[in-house]
Amino acid sequence: MSSCDTCVVRNRAICAGLDNQEIAALNTMGRRRAVSAGEPLIWEDDDSLLVANVIEGVLKLTTSTEDGREQIVGVAYPSDFIGRPFGQTSKASVVALTDARVCVFARNDFDRFAREHPELEHKLLERTLAELDRTRSWMMLLGRKTAPEKIATFLLEMSERLNETGCAVKLGPARRFSLPFSRQQVADVLGLTIETVSRQFTKLKNDGVIELPSRREVEILDRPALVSLAG
Amino acid sequence: MSSCDTCVVRNRAICAGLDNQEIAALNTMGRRRAVSAGEPLIWEDDDSLLVANVIEGVLKLTTSTEDGREQIVGVAYPSDFIGRPFGQTSKASVVALTDARVCVFARNDFDRFAREHPELEHKLLERTLAELDRTRSWMMLLGRKTAPEKIATFLLEMSERLNETGCAVKLGPARRFSLPFSRQQVADVLGLTIETVSRQFTKLKNDGVIELPSRREVEILDRPALVSLAG
DNA sequence: CGCCCGCCTTGACGGATATCAAAACGCGGC
DNA sequence: GCCGCGTTTTGATATCCGTCAAGGCGGGCG
Numbered sequence: 001m002s003s004c005d006t007c008v009v010r011n012r013a014i015c016a017g018l019d020n021q022e023i024a025a026l027n028t029m030g031r032r033r034a035v036s037a038g039e040p041l042i043w044e045d046d047d048s049l050l051v052a053n054v055i056e057g058v059l060k061l062t063t064s065t066e067d068g069r070e071q072i073v074g075v076a077y078p079s080d081f082i083g084r085p086f087g088q089t090s091k092a093s094v095v096a097l098t099d100a101r102v103c104v105f106a107r108n109d110f111d112r113f114a115r116e117h118p119e120l121e122h123k124l125l126e127r128t129l130a131e132l133d134r135t136r137s138w139m140m141l142l143g144r145k146t147a148p149e150k151i152a153t154f155l156l157e158m159s160e161r162l163n164e165t166g167c168a169v170k171l172g173p174a175r176r177f178s179l180p181f182s183r184q185q186v187a188d189v190l191g192l193t194i195e196t197v198s199r200q201f202t203k204l205k206n207d208g209v210i211e212l213p214s215r216r217e218v219e220i221l222d223r224p225a226l227v228s229l230a231g
Numbered sequence: 232m233s234s235c236d237t238c239v240v241r242n243r244a245i246c247a248g249l250d251n252q253e254i255a256a257l258n259t260m261g262r263r264r265a266v267s268a269g270e271p272l273i274w275e276d277d278d279s280l281l282v283a284n285v286i287e288g289v290l291k292l293t294t295s296t297e298d299g300r301e302q303i304v305g306v307a308y309p310s311d312f313i314g315r316p317f318g319q320t321s322k323a324s325v326v327a328l329t330d331a332r333v334c335v336f337a338r339n340d341f342d343r344f345a346r347e348h349p350e351l352e353h354k355l356l357e358r359t360l361a362e363l364d365r366t367r368s369w370m371m372l373l374g375r376k377t378a379p380e381k382i383a384t385f386l387l388e389m390s391e392r393l394n395e396t397g398c399a400v401k402l403g404p405a406r407r408f409s410l411p412f413s414r415q416q417v418a419d420v421l422g423l424t425i426e427t428v429s430r431q432f433t434k435l436k437n438d439g440v441i442e443l444p445s446r447r448e449v450e451i452l453d454r455p456a457l458v459s460l461a462g
Numbered sequence: 463c464g465c466c467c468g469c470c471t472t473g474a475c476g477g478a479t480a481t482c483a484a485a486a487c488g489c490g491g492c
Numbered sequence: 493g494c495c496g497c498g499t500t501t502t503g504a505t506a507t508c509c510g511t512c513a514a515g516g517c518g519g520g521c522g
Contacts, residue, residue, distance in 0.1 A: 191374025
């Protein structure tokens, strides 16, 4: 058994529809890799870029301007795909927010395998379409929402996302959760500054909408208020 | 011959890899439809949503808040796909910016056809990935760029996009082009107000970077300056 | 040809958020 | 337990851009 067995096998969302032989073939191509919090997932060779599948942890996809401004353009949770099959390099860089484990593939291998396995391509298409939808609704937030609305929307999304991807299957969104983001990273997601994020968090706490037990912990006290603030 | 023959056959990007018989099958499912400037492309039935392929013209995809703020989250040019195969309704509404012709498919028909034709799904995947890349670089613009940077980036993108999709095959980006957007729509793309857009256009004109022969026409006089302003 | 209406431009002003600065907090190491 | 450093919070001020309000331009129609 290769050390990467569980990488793909675990990923039900991707493997549904593939038979065991196909899954085994995928596994032999993939290499498991651990990335600790704060570390970049380096694309070792510009030409044979990698594709990766998140097994555990949360990673950020960012783009930056030359003068150092940063925008987080995507967040990858377990079972999400990272990278850009069938294309030239996308300019986003990938950094782990928490300790993470991923399964990486050489792009060429992956591309060939995908083209030979329509079922896999179909899954990739569905996921990419879903990601595009999410990204588009985030454009609305970035372009048209105010700081308080951005923060409220962010907290609601977090409470849903972190629940979906959590180990325990719970119904409904989480009431209390641990943010995988620092204040600065929250600012980079929302197109704000760290000071504005901090002030808005404090205001929500003072208004009794949320509680902040520690720097990374959030507890939602008044979800309807948050929904109404989200605009 | 169905009235929709040319819809799909023309679309080389999608049809490459499909044989004539497959293309014919696609054609019998599609229905050609004209949409004049300003008209919405209505999704007639919420459950059997449509997928469409742009033949000619430019359309906008927008999302709005309840209180009427609007954000353009995507722009569809000829050969682009609109709609959401394999999923529930995406909340974006589609409105033609110019007179347009599209080829519409019932979603269920289209989905079934796509699943039976991996080559088509592959093309869709490639296009969706490319669109996701574009959307992500737009997030950077919305979240982190200033108004002058947004305008400069927008003009450069327009000069490239309108050239690619123009009838005549020219090399390099267009120096002069006709915007398919009103000032308000430019504002809705960039997350600005119409007044700010207008002021920035005027400033670029006064600085000798662009010329504005008429309301919709733009001529780029100093591309390097624009590139430098784009950030 | 001239009028009218919608779109665009321009101006004055205010407010939301960025920027700059410093204090407070909290966590890990000694 | 205490110290030190990075992160967060808080405060004061600046600025960009949004808002409100008037014109001005141009295209279409009578």
